[in-house]
Amino acid sequence: MTTAPVGPPDVFDHRMAECATDPAFLAAALPFLEEGLAAPDEPPPVAIAAPDKLDLLRDALGGTAARVGMVPHTDWYTGSASNAVARAAGHLAAHAGPGGRLHLLMEPVWQGRAGRSPRESAEWIRYEALANLLFAPLSTTALCVYDTRTAGRAVVEAARRAHPGSGVYTEPARLAAELDAVPLPPPPPAAERLARPDVGAVRAWAERQGLAEADAELFGTAVGEAAALGGVTGALLWGEAPGCVCELALARRVDDPLAGFVPPAGTDLEPGQGLWYARQVCAYVDLRPADGGGTAVRLQYA
Incomplete structure (x- = not known):
């Protein structure tokens, strides 16, 4: 099953293809890439997928394969879902046509990090949902490939809710809120308390x-960048390397589902970028409502 294009041609077109066989993959991928090759004012399309799928595409495309960018998905998806946002935004800024015009066929590494746990998979579904907001101003066309042999049925069903035209599409902020409704493990009783999250401490x-x-420096800086949200009333620290955790207590509520996901103007990661920096450095950054109208911001390094 492949979702149909939704909306006018000058906005982000976020499609999804489900497949369970190699022929089904080709049936979805080839027309998409041919559409990209024929699109005016666009550079050649790019396929980001498992190496065996790229081999299938090369064989099926023949001489046309040289006109299609081919990237093994393990080279593209090298970190967290937040890192994938940065990679996509950077690629579009550097290589897309006018208005972000580019066809991208994308397959996350469900046999790797993206599928290693329900929590990790939820982060990638969040990425899929928020992509509808993050890339809305761009004329990019994306086809997200879900192979049920690797992604699993539960992941595919959740992903449908993140793709317009699927019949079960859910507004991104609502879907993100549902993911956040899953409670996090409570801090352990022995967690160390800090009155304020001093970076050096x-x-x-x-x-x-x-x-x-070097990792401790990154983690400390990430905590400081998250604290720049303001209104920090305390912090808890627990865990051992590499899974060090810091939870900040904020006196104010942070309701923006895109907090820390919107790329800054510059392409380099550097202090001063607030929650964006924290999300790029840490494996997990969770913002949850807290008692009294505040927010708990939990950062886990790995």
């Missing part, structure tokens, strides 16, 4: 927990 604590100096 967090860095020193992380080193004591076993993080290498």
Whole structure:
């Protein structure tokens, strides 16, 4: 099953293809890539998929394959879902045509990080949902490939809700809120308390927990960037390397589902980018409502 194009041609077109066999994959991928090759004012389409699927495309396309960008998905999806946002935004900024025009065929690594746990899979479904908002101003056309041999039925069913035209599409903020409704494990009783998240104190604590100096520096800086949201009333620290955790208590509510997902103007990752920096550095950054109208911001390094 492949969802049909939705909306006018000058907005983000977010499609989904489900397949369970190699012929079904080709039946979805080939027309999409041919559409991209024929699109005016566009650079050649790019296929980001498992190496065996790229081989199938090369064989099926023949001489035309040289006109299609081919990227093994393990080279594209090298980190967290937030890192994938940065990779896509950077690629579009550097290589897309006017208005972000480009056809991208995309297959996350469901046999790797994206599918290693329900929590990790939920992060990737969040990425799929928020992509509808993040890339809405662009004229990019994306076909997200879900192979049920690797993605699994539960993941595919959840992904349908993140793709317009699927028949079960759910508004992105609502879907993100549902994902956030799954409770996080409570902090352990032995968690260390800090009155304020001093970067140096967090860095020193992380080193004591076993993080290498460079990683501890990144984690401490990420906590400081998250604290820039303002209104921090305290912090808790727990865990051992590499899974060091810091939870900040904010006196104010942060309701924006895109908080920390919108790419900054520059392409380089650097302090001063707030929650974006924190999401790029940490494996997980969770914002949850807290008692009294506040927000709990939990950062887990790995």
